[in-house]
Amino acid sequence: MSIQIRKFDSTHPDFKQQLADVLAFEASEDEAIDRAVLRILEDVKKRGDVAVLEYTKQFDHVSADSLQALEIKSDDLQAALAQLSPVRRAALQTAADRVRVYHERQKAEIGSHGFSYTETDGTILGQKVTPLDRVGIYVPGGKAAYPSSVLMNAIPAKVAGVQEVIMVVPTPNGVQNELVLAAAAMSGVDRVFTIGGAQAVAALAYGTATIPQVDKIVGPGNAYVAAAKRRVFGTVGIDMIAGPSEILVICDGTTDPDWIAMDLFSQAEHDELAQSILICPDAAYLEAVAASINRQLDAMPRKEVIATSLTNRGAMIKVRDMDEACEIANLIAAEHLEISTENPQQWADKIRHAGAMFLGRFSSESLGDYCAGPNHVLPTSRTARFSSPLGVYDFQKRSSMLQVSEGGAHTLGQVAAELAYGEGLQAHARSAEYRFKK
Amino acid sequence: MSIQIRKFDSTHPDFKQQLADVLAFEASEDEAIDRAVLRILEDVKKRGDVAVLEYTKQFDHVSADSLQALEIKSDDLQAALAQLSPVRRAALQTAADRVRVYHERQKAEIGSHGFSYTETDGTILGQKVTPLDRVGIYVPGGKAAYPSSVLMNAIPAKVAGVQEVIMVVPTPNGVQNELVLAAAAMSGVDRVFTIGGAQAVAALAYGTATIPQVDKIVGPGNAYVAAAKRRVFGTVGIDMIAGPSEILVICDGTTDPDWIAMDLFSQAEHDELAQSILICPDAAYLEAVAASINRQLDAMPRKEVIATSLTNRGAMIKVRDMDEACEIANLIAAEHLEISTENPQQWADKIRHAGAMFLGRFSSESLGDYCAGPNHVLPTSRTARFSSPLGVYDFQKRSSMLQVSEGGAHTLGQVAAELAYGEGLQAHARSAEYRFKK
Structure with a gap:
């Protein structure tokens, strides 16, 4: 079995559009x-x-x-x-x-x-956290x-x-x-x-x-x-409605190509719509991983699923340098991002958007799936731009707490009444005024 | 202008259903x-x-x-x-x-x-927070x-x-x-x-x-x-799709009835669907607030809106005692909860579900709407059971960080491979094994 994965070059004039096309995924609403x-x-x-x-x-x-x-x-x-x-x-x-x-x-x-703080007039403000x-x-x-x-x-x-x-x-x-x-x-x-x-x-x-x-x-x-x-x-x-699973690997070309090929497989084997992308500044390394993919594929029990996923949704991207790799990773905002390089922290510092980052060549994504400790429920389909891994915070909520002192009711009441009259809400204004005018 | 607000008694056999009916609000999806x-x-x-x-x-x-x-x-x-x-x-x-x-x-x-911690084998786990x-x-x-x-x-x-x-x-x-x-x-x-x-x-x-x-x-x-x-x-x-605004006032009967009436108005004046509810163990006090409402209503520029809101969606609930008042407040999970009592903290400690709590008789809700400091974008329609005021956390997101050491790849890899084989995901298992078997 031999497959062909899409190859892109970031210097190509149409690269941005090519990338957008491969990332495009419309959740079918039936x-x-x-x-x-x-x-x-x-x-x-x-x-x-x-x-x-x-x-x-x-x-x-x-x-x-x-x-x-x-x-x-x-x-x-x-x-x-x-x-x-x-x-x-x-x-x-x-x-x-x-x-x-x-x-x-x-x-x-x-x-x-939670937290609370007391102002000089005795007014207490804060937040209560409850499960x-x-x-x-x-x-x-x-x-x-x-x-x-x-x-x-x-x-x-x-x-x-x-x-x-x-x-x-x-x-x-x-x-x-x-x-x-x-x-x-x-x-x-x-x-x-x-x-x-x-x-x-x-x-x-x-x-x-x-x-x-x-x-x-x-x-x-x-x-x-x-x-x-x-x-x-x-x-x-x-929780979020999850899309297909994704892995993005940024590699500097120093990790064993067989390891990276298997990391791409580990995402692709989930289902035909899963997405595996590899970014590297070294064209020869990308070829080596492509060769490894075709060498290792036949031994995989789920090779049909892997082949379909990699052919239809996979990609390899040759970039100018690692800085550009990080820029593109921020655009992709992947669910799983492997930074398989020497000194990975320097590149992780440049990443703003990813569900989970796996730093260094020993951090295979599968360790995170099962047992490393962080949650494996992660934002997919570029939603890492605005959402987070499932966590304790998803099972807590917060209530604002306000205990206004008599002095606070006087100073705050004047401000509130002024703004409430400005918005045409007289009962709001009177409710504040009762606390200091009566 | 004189209006009649619904009155409930918590000892009535149908009270739970009466309360459910008054709280029921179906967001019309057109x-x-x-x-x-x-x-x-x-x-x-x-x-x-x-x-x-x-x-x-x-x-x-x-x-x-x-x-x-x-x-x-x-x-x-x-x-x-x-x-x-x-x-x-x-x-x-x-x-x-x-x-x-x-x-x-x-x-x-x-x-x-964010945070991070290092395990004895050098594996680093944590979370990065970005706006x-x-x-x-x-x-x-x-x-x-x-x-x-x-x-x-x-x-x-x-x-x-x-x-x-x-x-x-x-x-x-x-x-x-x-x-x-x-x-x-x-x-x-x-x-x-x-x-x-x-x-x-x-x-x-x-x-x-x-x-x-x-x-x-x-x-x-x-x-x-x-x-x-x-x-x-x-x-x-x-953010959340907000429903009509709500206030729930728990009062022990010691706050000036005119203040409480105006607090109920301040929510009711928002729109006809807004909901104002008062809970108190003192039946005479509820009557005093009802009388104040009818006395003060005519002076309100938005009296038509207030009258419609209070008549159609307002309620006064006579309860056995303040503990029961808190239980009912947890059921209602109001957007705004005023605890207008002596020693309000003792009752606030019993509240699990509310968007914002206003403690003591000087904490009118309108202060929170405009200037106290906490956010006025709050969960409505009982969603305070599972969601929070708008906050800084809504404009941040988190990324899990995993940097597994060579030693960690060995111990974690064995666990991950065992579980991956159990789930029939061989590429996951092999990807982990490469890091310690090769």
């Missing part, structure tokens, strides 16, 4: 899916448990007399954990522990205790069921202090994923229901007799789940 | 508006400046030869500031200064420098044009370190709001264009020849603007 989802949401809102049971029978071919019967009890989660091989259990435990340590560090660094009460985690069934995803979504919520984490995971034809259940047990998930699709999103968003309403829903899902999350946003919080 | 907006967005995306000019002529009755002609230059912004009366200018400056001080304090408290590059602020034209809103949106962005803040504000029939322009000058807005509606949102989201693409759009707008923001979300970030 009207039929959206309408079907809307119907399911409204039905579950109205009929609750009964509707969820009907859709579960229809879509997952799982029948039950009650939604209670679809809850997996704590003992069964623990049993799934106990059944893991010792090696796999140890690996999962290491990953969970490291993810927890990283997010505890994050919690300590982001001002989780969300209850969070829902969607975990896909079938081929995309990743235990690492359970850890990455559940642990930050528990570290933030969320009292109740409710996981939903469909079990098409009744087939359970034991690794996923083990991960749920390990990461402190409180309750698990074997439901999925738009009906599970609806149950979490509106609540039913059996499933309590949550405050936020996180986790990946198919087009129906994504459409349902978009629709319930506002009733509950949601 | 299909016709959404379709019109979609057409405008696609047109501006394709035809850029020309399309924006055409829509501006059509909707605002403003003709110009070029979009450049619709930019208000810095000198004109400064002139608007210079023309303010000294009293109004001083009030606006006090407000701007206090908002800046509060948000600088916030920036210092939320870990804006957004460029932000768009939407400011409505006409009656809802509030200079305070310019301060509250622009100042946190500048404090966060956003390099370029671009404001759009429609000028229907060419009428400019000088207070809004003065507020833009004062809060450090970099560029101002007199365009509005879905066409302005599109120009900011996609960029045109004249207007650079931004990374996030914030600020309030009408139904077309809200629909446009929803549609461009993902291409750029957006």
Whole structure:
């Protein structure tokens, strides 16, 4: 099997447009899916448990007399954990522990205790930080069921202090994923229901007799789940709707080409729409990686997916120098950015936009996917320009605190009244004036 | 003019349902508006400046030869500031200064420098925090044009370190709001264009020849603007789509009833859909406030709006005690919560969900609207359960940083490979293994 990856040169007059074209990705919004989802949401809102049971029978071919019967009890989660091989259990435990340590560090660094300060007249201003009460985690069934995803979504919520984490995971034809259940047990998930699709999103968003309403829903899902999350946003919080996964590798030409080829594969194997891009100032090195790709491809079990992804969405970009590589990386704002160079920090300092940066040749992206500690839920499709990795901050919210003294009410009241009259809001002005004129 | 506000008693068997009914608010999503907006967005995306000019002529009755002609230059912004009366200018400056001080304090408290820690094998993990590059602020034209809103949106962005803040504000029939322009000058807005509606949102989201693409759009707008923001979300970030404004007052019955009545008015005067609710354990006090409302209403210039809002959406709730008042406040999760009591901190400690809390009888909500310092852009419609006031954090984003040492690649690589094989992702496993097996 031999493939041809797109090659660009930054000195080409059309380079900017070529780059824009290869990055372009339109999330397909299917009207039929959206309408079907809307119907399911409204039905579950109205009929609750009964509707969820009907859709579960229809879509997952799982029948039950009650939604209670679809809850997996704590003992069964623990049993799934106990059944893991010792090696796999140890690996999962290491990953969970490291993810927890990283997010505890994050919690300590982001001002989780809030703040307040007192002004000379005794007025106190500040902000209070509280965790969300209850969070829902969607975990896909079938081929995309990743235990690492359970850890990455559940642990930050528990570290933030969320009292109740409710996981939903469909079990098409009744087939359970034991690794996923083990991960749920390990990461402190409180309750698990074997439901999925738009009906599970609806149950979490509106609540039913059996499933309590949550405050936020996180986790990946198919087009129906994504459409349902978009629709319930506002009733509950949601995380970002993720696009295809991406890796951008900036290399100075000193890393073993086989390593870089495999890093590009590791993104491409996710799915046909995944995007792998390599930037380097050394044309010969780009050729060496291209050769390595064709040499290594046949040994990959998921070679068809990799070949499609690299051919349709991959690219290699020859740049003038590493500074230009960093400029282009800021334009691309990749989900994963590997800086596979000597002295990587100097280049990382120039990067403003990336979901996660992997510095130096030993930092393969896959370490971040599983166990290094930082979250693997990252902004895709250039949204790293304005959004962040999933974190403890996604499971906290802030309330402003104002305690105005009698003196403060006098000085601030005059200012507020002046501006309120300027905006034509007399009750605002009078409300302020009562505190110092009466 | 005499009105009747709904009265509830928490001991009534149907109280929970009564409360749910009064809180229920369905944001109307108008299909016709959404379709019109979609057409405008696609047109501006394709035809850029020309399309924006055409829509501006059509909707605002403003003709110009070029979009450049619709930019208000810095000198004109400064002139608007210079023309303010000294009293109004001083009030606006006090407000701007206090908002800046509060948000600088916030920036210092939320870990804006990021963090990193080094493990025993030399692996470095952490997070980098960067401001957004460029932000768009939407400011409505006409009656809802509030200079305070310019301060509250622009100042946190500048404090966060956003390099370029671009404001759009429609000028229907060419009428400019000088207070809004003065507020833009004062809060450090970099560029101002007199365009509005879905066409302005599109120009900011996609960029045109004249207007650079931004990374996030914030600020309030009408139904077309809200629909446009929803549609461009993902291409750029957006703030929350705000619902009607709300105030919840918890009172122990010791505050002058006239003050509380005016506080309820100050929310109700915003618009007919605004919601004002008073909770108190003292039935006689509720009657006193109801009497004050009817006594004071006729003097209010906006009495029609206030009467409609209080009649249709207002409520007074008699509770058993202050603890129950706090429980109900957590259910309501109000945008603004006044705790008008003796020793308010004891009750504030029990509140988990509120956009902003105003403690003590001197903390009228209007002080927070204009000049106390905390942001007046707050979560509405119970979204305080999962979201926060607009803040510096909305104009920053985080990137995970991983620099794995050779030793770390060995220990972490084994864990990652084990889990990757478990998930059937062989390229992930091989990519990790290359770093310690070769």
